Amino acid sequence: MDEHKKYPNKLGIIGWLGGGRWGIERYLYTLHRITGLGILLYFCLHIFVTSSRLFGMNAWEKWMGFFKSPIFKMGEFLVFVGFAFHALNGIRLILIEFGFAVGKAEEPVYPYKSSLNTQRPLMVIVMVVAAVLIVAGGYQFLGFVH
Amino acid sequence: MAKKTQKETDIIFYIHRFNPDVDSKPYTQKYTIRVEPGMTVLDGLHLIKETQDATLSYRFSCRMGVCGSCGMLLNGRPSLACNTQILDITMKNLTVAPLPNFNIVKDLVPELTPLFEKHISIHPYVIQNKTDEMLDPTGEFYQSPEELTKYLQFSYCIKCGLCMAACPTLATDSEYLGPQPMLQSYRYSIDTRDDGFDKRKKVVGNTHGVFRCHYAGECSNVCPKGVDPARAIQLMKRELVLDYLKIKKHRSTSFIMGKPEGVKRRPEIPKAPPFTVEQK
Ligand code: SF4
Numbered sequence: 113m114d115e116h117k118k119y120p121n122k123l124g125i126i127g128w129l130g131g132g133r134w135g136i137e138r139y140l141y142t143l144h145r146i147t148g149l150g151i152l153l154y155f156c157l158h159i160f161v162t163s164s165r166l167f168g169m170n171a172w173e174k175w176m177g178f179f180k181s182p183i184f185k186m187g188e189f190l191v192f193v194g195f196a197f198h199a200l201n202g203i204r205l206i207l208i209e210f211g212f213a214v215g216k217a218e219e220p221v222y223p224y225k226s227s228l229n230t231q232r233p234l235m236v237i238v239m240v241v242a243a244v245l246i247v248a249g250g251y252q253f254l255g256f257v258h
Numbered sequence: 259m260a261k262k263t264q265k266e267t268d269i270i271f272y273i274h275r276f277n278p279d280v281d282s283k284p285y286t287q288k289y290t291i292r293v294e295p296g297m298t299v300l301d302g303l304h305l306i307k308e309t310q311d312a313t314l315s316y317r318f319s320c321r322m323g324v325c326g327s328c329g330m331l332l333n334g335r336p337s338l339a340c341n342t343q344i345l346d347i348t349m350k351n352l353t354v355a356p357l358p359n360f361n362i363v364k365d366l367v368p369e370l371t372p373l374f375e376k377h378i379s380i381h382p383y384v385i386q387n388k389t390d391e392m393l394d395p396t397g398e399f400y401q402s403p404e405e406l407t408k409y410l411q412f413s414y415c416i417k418c419g420l421c422m423a424a425c426p427t428l429a430t431d432s433e434y435l436g437p438q439p440m441l442q443s444y445r446y447s448i449d450t451r452d453d454g455f456d457k458r459k460k461v462v463g464n465t466h467g468v469f470r471c472h473y474a475g476e477c478s479n480v481c482p483k484g485v486d487p488a489r490a491i492q493l494m495k496r497e498l499v500l501d502y503l504k505i506k507k508h509r510s511t512s513f514i515m516g517k518p519e520g521v522k523r524r525p526e527i528p529k530a531p532p533f534t535v536e537q538k
């Protein structure tokens with residue numbers, strides 16, 4: 113059988129985004145990765161910009177002025193949104209990865225309930241807290257823009 | 259989920275086809291069949307094969323959700339074709355594709371070899387330190403109902419590979435063990451008859467092991483047997499962390515219950531027939 117060619121059928125990164133009948137936790141997984149990368153990107157930019165102070169006051173002020181534009185304010189707000197989500201969802205994941213909130217093994221009885229159901233209240237709490245933080249943060253940030 | 263209808267309906271099947279001898283990549287072929295209430299996707303495929311296109315390939319065996327052969331991607335969700343009624347998931351169109359994250363052998367037939375190889379790699383059997391007892395048993399290992407419950411759920415796995423197809427980590431990292439093998443590593447390690455945790459932790463604790471799981475949870479959503487791989491994986495992580503911190507509770511292996519003493523064989527129970535093959 114092995115001499116036949118086979119077609120590789122990996123879902124790949126596209127598979128993270130959707131295109132299936134998936135549950136909400138799988139989308140949170142994707143969002144967690146995206147926000148993680150976003151925060152990393154911000155971190156690099158941040159190091160780069162703050163290091164401009166090394167090249168004198170002028171360089172520093174030039175960059176600071178550049179980042180005053182509303183576009184970057186919006187960008188900063190997005191970083192905050194990403195951070196709020198990533199931090200809170202991260203706490204949920206840490207708890208779960210230490211075996212909390214997933215419940216104990218039980219006899220599967222149809223219709224099956226899984227550890228996803230067990231951890232869902234935690235997920236909802238965490239997302240509500242993230243949303244409250246984001247709204248509160250948005251209030252602040254938008255206050256700056258106007 | 260679409261509302262259940264009691265009427266016969268025409269359903270259009272969009273089936274992914276791929277013939278390794280002719281095609282360079284998969285393409286979609288359209289078939290329309292009349293679907294009665296209660297018909298499963300596997301019934302639909304049989305009907306197409308019998309009445310419209312005999313070249314269609316798919317894998318099945320038990321047609322009752324036991325053998326784990328007929329895993330497919332049905333309207334974007336890994337499911338068993340024999341376990342899914344058509345009118346439960348659609349009233350119009352049904353896309354049938356082979357399970358993703360596995361190579362396609364032909365049409366709807368995935369190559370499940372990586373699943374089995376990874377499964378074997380975690381030593382999916384009871385490993386005993388008492389080798390003498392394993393070779394020449396003197397009794398049964400005692401296990402309480404509570405001890406049984408700890409792994410029973412995870413032992414219902416039929417190795418259908420749906421969880422592997424649903425896993426987003428496996429979608430980008432082919433060396434990742436995947437839900438099914440990691441679940442099995444927990445199932446055996448938590449078994450009180452087993453002493454194999456130290457052996458398994460080397461496999462599941464590495465970079466492509468349990469700590470790559472970030473609880474997308476889709477494996478547990480799609481599992482047709484309610485096995486809940488995501489739960490087992492998190493519990494395995496806990497065991498590994500406790501072990502790493504050297505605070506994992508030592509568990510002794512089940513004791514051996516010898517043969518019952520002081521009881522006589524009831525006369526109405528006949529003797530076992532003689533061996534038909536020579537005993538070593
Ligand atoms: S854990 Fe469930 S979905 Fe995964 S192989 Fe076993 S039975 Fe199939």
Ligand code: FES
Nearest residue numbers: 320321326328340
């Ligand atoms: S044919 Fe056996 S599980 Fe579907």
